[in-house]
Amino acid sequence: MPSRARRTLFSLVVFFATCGLIGMMIDQKVGAQSSTDESTLRDNLRSFTSVYDIVAQNYADPITGDKPGKVIYDGAIPGMLRTLDPHSSFYDPKAYAKMREDQHGKYYGVGMTIQPQGVGTAQKIVVVFPFEGTPSYRAGIRPGDVIAAVDGKPTDNLNSEEVANMLKGPKGTHVQVTLVREGASKPLVFDLIRDEIPHNSVDLKFEIRPGVGYIHLTNFQETTGREISDALEGFGEPKGLVLDLRGNPGGLLSEAVAVCDKFLHRGQVIVSQRGRAYPEQIYRATHGESGQEYPVVILVNHGTASAAEIVSGALQDHDRALIVGETTFGKGLVQTVYQISENTGLALTTYHYYTPSGRLIQRNYSGVSLYDYYYNHDTPQDTKDREVKLTDSGRTVYGGGGITPDDQIDTPKSNHFQESLLGHYAFFNFTKHYLANRTVSKDFQVNDEVIGEFKQFLKSQDIAFTDQDIAGVRDWINANIQSEIFTSQFGQQEGLKVRAEWDPMIQKALGFLPQAQTLEQNAEKVVAQKAMARNSATSPE
Template identity: 35%
Template structure:
């Protein structure tokens, strides 16, 4: 039996992502809780009686195959939010999603406190354009209640042919009543990495949407191409996760030695440590990482590892807290089970599961506060102020503003001042990088003086 490791969420509009390592599953009796032969026989006998009773007395006709499928499904979905029985249809849907292109909304969903929750809307997708937000709770899909609905069943309802629509009823914190959204499905193609220079600064903004197989190489190529930088902003907000090996690979660009992440489970061969490769071409590059409630799984591993090794400052809001490992175990050519087999642990030994990564500096989203236009008294308002000098400054300022407007319009690969002022988390990250580059020389100078 082959098994495939999963890291990430099954989502409408985003492929579930795999750590594509293939191993042969072996029965490990030492890892199984011992039950007496009598207890096992009694338990199997009880299950058989229930199956026979349902087959003989249930009000509608139901064959034995359907009963068994429902029994397996109930067993797995009652274990945790991510384990599931993949029937033929679900298994085909899963395989279709790994192709990376399908009809959907472009959201990642998960269970949080028993509620079907939007982890993140993906960039430039129908969900984001419609206004869905991280933290929204899905109450209904096409007027069908999501109460006790599995993640996979919800995904199947939201996925469909492009140009068809789906209706969602959403609970949003602080909204006076549930919100209704009618969203048209589309082909979801996710570009995992976007980079832009920051206007007037020698910083690179690196946005990672999800961890597909090209993330590490894409980020490294962008950094190599950018040349000598004073720092980078790594934006992992609303990143639902992906390939574990890519999370490790991205971390290895900045962390030279040590364990990046480890996983521990019941079976010994599930206990694995993923260590840095000793290269770290950007070992000394200043980094600020942006995270929020939509930062999950593989993206939590990256931000958590960088935080533990003090390689980066983490800015934003607490991450989602998805730190478990799922494995797909095919039963035959048409069905499989998805089973949680281990949990992730960061280099310090702390777990991500249900806790997440706490930022070094908490900054809630929003625009940068601007002047409210209220009354204020300035030098220019005083009688006999230095007219000529102020006029010169004012004229220079106007010229700079015109130059700035022209630059902003001409350079699409730049984050403009307007972009930055609309995102206070990003603005905070830039300010911290500026401070970083001022403080570093002072620290070195002080160390030299001590010697």
Template identity: 40%
Template sequence: MSNKKYITLGFATVAVALTILFSANLFAKNTESTKKEASRLEALAKFTKVISIVEKYNVDAVTIEDLMDKALQGMMTNLDAHSNFLTQKDYKKLKVQTDGEFGGLGITVGVRDGALTVIAPIEGTPADKAGVKPGDIILKINDESTLSMTIDEAVSRMRGKVGEPIEITIVRKGEAKPLTIKIVRGIITIESVYTKTIGDDILYVRVTSFDKKVVEDISKAINKKKAMTKGIILDLRNNPGGLLDQAVGLVDLFVDKGDIVSQKGRKSSDDQVYSAKSSNTITDVPVVVVVNGGSASASEIVSGALQDHKRAIVVGENTFGKGSVQVVLPITKEEAIKLTIARYYLPSGRTIQALGVKPDIEVFPGKVQQDENGFSIKEADLKKHLEEELIKADTKVSSEKKAKENGNKKDIISKEQLYKDIQLKESVDIIRALIIVKG
């Protein structure tokens, strides 16, 4: 009986102790929650007080609605370069971007170190033809400074009626003075995938942006040339990105297992992992990916994932470094906010944001250095060489006519074209080495 009494008292003591501990924890949590709520109310009171003071004493009359819009714009743009408050006018423009025709320049812009920076001109667009380059900093749009503009405001000002001229003032690395470029707005139509052949066994695939048909078009191109293809060069230079599912699908064509990219946010509901499936893989030939400072977002996911899986050699320059996820969240029927909710992470766990993808082999743009006169030949071959040059001179007119008639074999990249593009030339040399190693 005595032992039972002690056991009962022991249980009672433990129960009381647990109750006290639970109550203490609950009290601590309630206290912490109360402090947080008090802090929130204090911050909101401060905000309301400032709004009231500005409304009452500001030198220019301003409405409470205008003040709230300005406050929201300031708050969102100070979160990061891609978040923004969309007014009624901005939100309407965003919703109708894909409806009807609108004129544009054909450039993708971002904010780097606080400056409005060209990520890349889209191939074949007015900006591309006018000579806009990746890395150009846009100082002015017409006569308006961009220093206090958001990305959405800048894009809105660059859009307009087709055929209407616009001037942008840029700062370019290596140029002593700012440059003013005049561009005529045009309808932006993009052909995202181009394919050509190099020699008899290399497939060259150029992707200018990631639209909804990229994976389909590249799959068709690879399957069509599968019998002859021993290596693939994937050119993502000046590709500003696009649809995430297309980037994932493109990697999946080359990788048969493992993660491709993960998305991580503050809320677990925003977290997502995209993985490769062996059923989607269509080739195991060597791959080289060419990138530069204009390769951003989806391009960085593709190049970085293939690099992490050791499935491709990445050649060129460090990419832009845009690895965040934005969503548009309506706050009224006519207004919304664009908010960064997550970041992308590559299979190795590294982030793209602000860092970009570093190439395995760094190659800067330019021409392949050759002898100025093209006479790097032996003396014994000189006479033969000069005779060949005479033949070339005699047949120049007819050969030019023939080239014009057959389009100069547009689906083939010539040796002359390679020597004008050192990044591509290096990529070809690397893929040839990989083909030899594999074969």
């Protein structure tokens, strides 16, 4: 067997041995593991190593280069974990490093989002936007700039991940970036000094209406609780808040608890977790909302998952927020990450989590393909077979399949013309063209003259349309053009504000603030009445 294959096989044996050790540790807490189970595990390990040995020696093509790693990291281990549940997973060294970077909420580099555009040999790596305040932003790099080379090395045939890794490096080091910009007569060369780049989980926070705050939270990482605190403090004494959790895949449980702590009363239960290896653990609000009471609307959709569902469920169960939007993803499993070896990790499901009312919101995954589990769950669920629980004020809520919103707001559906514009990056590329030889001010509006230029641009790009197509989605087109132009001219925050102020789901969510106010007031009355009844029942005659 080649030495590379032996090393890979050794890594697998270490992995399985670690899994076995974890299993034995778990079984020691819930009962001794039988000698039969241990014997079966050893026999299965021997069977696997024998199979791998035969494959390595006799497969038609040599198992060399990166093939041993693919066999193990992309085949054997994921295949084993897939039989358990959809969320237990293995991190190879690259994925493990990325996961840790995402959890920290920072990295060292130049601060830009990039993506590929084009097909085949015509594909280029394009700057989507530089993060505000970073080396890229300060240097004047713009959305739409094409990265032609990094430190003199052409980016031809490189993917965006490879280019991103070239841009990253130790703080204080230099990197030379060569860009091609529309309207520029020759390539532009920037000498950038790498710095710490914060990757905030709150990517937008502003007063969307007088006295009403809006926060968009993208995920839950090590900085999320502090970011939410900073955002709320920035609003002073708000009259209302819309917390947008659409598309939020979750993250760290501890940060979901920290976010809930900003809205609930001290001592209220946030979430509990139970697993066979450990005693039940209950998380409560330790500080509380410091007496600040204002209506809260939480906006969710099918992509709202995990830690984002913990926040939604806790605030719904305590009647602290009105949940609007679509039924959430339905992930009620908690993973513990075990570091294995050589910077690899095992994310193993060790707990189920329950909302304060006792709801388990995990969606059924038995007999469901991974694709269907992740992407085909838009069909409304029948509530007749779901567990029924009550909120603090006695409202009915359901478990067993995500957080059901208090009021439904559907995600707008795109038509074929809209999908065509997005697929061709029409707004992004038009912005490069429009701003090539001009600038705009913040009073810029998309008028008929701008739309006329947009139509000419679509024709030049062979993007089919009719005047009826444009008229049918004119407000959407206006918002997308203005957002891209503001992103390029004034930074990502201004572009996101344009989108938020137009977004029909956000506008509908704002309309539910009076209902959220009534919900909270009624809940306070019911809780007070229950407290009085308990006091009366226990007081001496």
